[in-house]
Amino acid sequence: MAKKEYSFYPGCSSERKASASNYMVSVDAMCEKLDIKLNEIPDWNCCGASIGYAEGGELPRHVMNARNIALSEQNNPDQDIVATCAACWLGAKETADRLDASEQLLADTKEVLKEAGLDIHLKNETPIRHMVEVLIEDIGYEGLKEPMVKSLEGIKFAGYVGCQTNRPFGIDGESFENPMYLDKMVETVGGEAITDYDKKVTCCGGALAFSEPEKSQKQIKDIIEAAYDQGADMIVTPCPVCQMNVEVYQDQINKHYGTKFHIPVTYYSQLLTVAYCGNAKEAGLDGNIIRAKQLEEIAAK
Amino acid sequence: MSDVNTAMVQKYRNDFLKEVEENVEEGHWVKMCMQCGVCSGSCPFGPDWDHPPQEIFMMIRAGKRDEVLTTESMWMCTSCYNCIVRCPRELPITHIMHGLANYAHRLGIAPKMNPTRRFAKIFWNNIAKTGRVNELALSLKLYFMDGFMSGVKNALAMASVGIGMLKTKRLNPFALISHKGVKNPKELHVLLKKAREIEDRRKGIAS
Ligand code: SF4
Numbered sequence: 001m002a003k004k005e006y007s008f009y010p011g012c013s014s015e016r017k018a019s020a021s022n023y024m025v026s027v028d029a030m031c032e033k034l035d036i037k038l039n040e041i042p043d044w045n046c047c048g049a050s051i052g053y054a055e056g057g058e059l060p061r062h063v064m065n066a067r068n069i070a071l072s073e074q075n076n077p078d079q080d081i082v083a084t085c086a087a088c089w090l091g092a093k094e095t096a097d098r099l100d101a102s103e104q105l106l107a108d109t110k111e112v113l114k115e116a117g118l119d120i121h122l123k124n125e126t127p128i129r130h131m132v133e134v135l136i137e138d139i140g141y142e143g144l145k146e147p148m149v150k151s152l153e154g155i156k157f158a159g160y161v162g163c164q165t166n167r168p169f170g171i172d173g174e175s176f177e178n179p180m181y182l183d184k185m186v187e188t189v190g191g192e193a194i195t196d197y198d199k200k201v202t203c204c205g206g207a208l209a210f211s212e213p214e215k216s217q218k219q220i221k222d223i224i225e226a227a228y229d230q231g232a233d234m235i236v237t238p239c240p241v242c243q244m245n246v247e248v249y250q251d252q253i254n255k256h257y258g259t260k261f262h263i264p265v266t267y268y269s270q271l272l273t274v275a276y277c278g279n280a281k282e283a284g285l286d287g288n289i290i291r292a293k294q295l296e297e298i299a300a301k
Numbered sequence: 302m303s304d305v306n307t308a309m310v311q312k313y314r315n316d317f318l319k320e321v322e323e324n325v326e327e328g329h330w331v332k333m334c335m336q337c338g339v340c341s342g343s344c345p346f347g348p349d350w351d352h353p354p355q356e357i358f359m360m361i362r363a364g365k366r367d368e369v370l371t372t373e374s375m376w377m378c379t380s381c382y383n384c385i386v387r388c389p390r391e392l393p394i395t396h397i398m399h400g401l402a403n404y405a406h407r408l409g410i411a412p413k414m415n416p417t418r419r420f421a422k423i424f425w426n427n428i429a430k431t432g433r434v435n436e437l438a439l440s441l442k443l444y445f446m447d448g449f450m451s452g453v454k455n456a457l458a459m460a461s462v463g464i465g466m467l468k469t470k471r472l473n474p475f476a477l478i479s480h481k482g483v484k485n486p487k488e489l490h491v492l493l494k495k496a497r498e499i500e501d502r503r504k505g506i507a508s
């Protein structure tokens with residue numbers, strides 16, 4: 001297989017010692033096994049996330065994303081932009097769409113970027129993709145199986161897709177109400193997928209987990225409860241915000257609702273890394289607050 | 302009431318729909334709503350919305366300016382995009398909700414104590430400073446936003462979360478001094494300031 005190269009937008013949560021640093025560790029290991037090369041966009045900035053609208057408004061938000069697109073087109077020409085965080089992907093893609101649809105917005109954005117000499121680099125022609133698109137479209141399920149050494153047999157996964165990887169753009173060929181790709185990935189590496197997981201695309205509250213904790217934790221409780229009810233050993237997700245929200249508040253939810261939740265929440269990239277014979281460290285399993293013991297055991301074999 | 306708000310009231314008189322169309326992100330879509338109600342059943346925090354999206358669109362057309370701009374409803378939007386993929390008229394509902402919230406905030410009449418409004422402000426200032434999120438500074442600001450004592454309480458409630466993140470190296474305890482953002486934050490500040498100026502000019506908001 002020839003090496004595939006992409007212009008990579010990691011996003012703040014993937015930085016060293018940030019909330020999704022272990023996601024990044026496993027993505028690196030996974031990509032190495034799949035012969036994917038990620039070229040980080042030099043000097044990228046935050047996308048503004050889904051909460052940036054309130055103080056940031058429209059143009060400042062689009063300028064943030066357009067700066068990244070311009071830097072990518074300048075430094076990594078002819079490479080698709082790939083993001084690992086749903087919110088980053090969405091933010092950048094939304095900006096690209098808006099600039100495409102409005103000449104005035106494009107002109108305004110360029111006028112601003114001119115202050116940094118970046119206007120001439122903004123073509124806004126680069127496809128902006130999520131890492132899972134790269135995996136299922138460019139590599140394919142067969143290709144994902146190739147480097148497999150170990151099977152995840154015996155582990156039952158609730159695939160929590162969440163919202164922003166799924167809506168409004170979603171993954172080509174998948175439905176909004178019941179996307180199957182995450183389940184297919186699980187099955188590709190030998191795990192058991194709960195394909196009719198009830199809360200597959202239910203919102204966890206997103207950024208409002210910070211500002212409206214009770215309301216969000218009610219959502220999260222339902223998401224975890226359904227996973228237990230349907231017999232899951234662990235939850236797997238493609239989104240760093242989903243991962244964090246569903247994992248870290250379990251103690252608080254237990255206190256508030258008298259539940260006994262203690263379920264690991266993993267990333268698809270951790271599953272693939274373990275299946276590709278990566279060790280626990282390479283799979284970022286030491287970064288899970290609730291340890292995914294079954295995965296650790298397979299990784300140690 | 303703020304001056305910008307008074308100016309807008311005078312400018313648009315009783316035509317709130319027009320005001321929304323001209324000043325709110327994606328506001329020109331509002332008139333396309335056919336009041337089917339699908340969106341209103343889609344919000345995760347639905348029961349907490351005093352006025353669900355469908356009702357807000359109706360109120361805009363009915364000229365209920367104050368009720369719309371001062372409600373907490375839009376601030377309950379989790380950006381889940383359920384509504385967008387379901388709306389038969391393909392209204393970008395999520396963005397209109399964000400746009401309304403932002404507009405009310407800019408006019409200075411959004412609910413002062415709404416936690417999401419306050420969080421969003423802290424968040425934006427956090428990223429605008431260095432170009433990237435500083436999660437430690439962000440959480441500290443957040444927990445101490447109501448003053449020291451309640452901050453201590455909030456921080457204690459969140460302590461187990463924080464300790465878990467620290468232990469697994471998912472939070473940098475030294476981020477306040479060592480956090481690095483983009484290479485030239487000053488340049489980013491210039492960009493953001495200019496963007497704000499252009500946006501204000503386009504919307505007729507003098508800041
Ligand atoms: S969405 Fe989150 S991770 Fe992505 S760039 Fe923005 S703040 Fe950072």
Ligand code: SF4
Pocket residue numbers: 086161162163164165202203204205206207239240241242243245379380381
């Ligand atoms: S499920 Fe939650 S975190 Fe994940 S994308 Fe949706 S709102 Fe964001």
Ligand code: SF4
Pocket residue numbers: 333334335336337338339340341354355358387388389390391392394
């Ligand atoms: S779903 Fe669309 S058409 Fe129906 S009420 Fe909501 S915005 Fe209007």
Ligand code: SF4
Pocket residue numbers: 340343344345346354377378379380381382383384385394395398
């Ligand atoms: S995106 Fe906002 S408005 Fe739309 S369904 Fe979700 S919470 Fe409701």
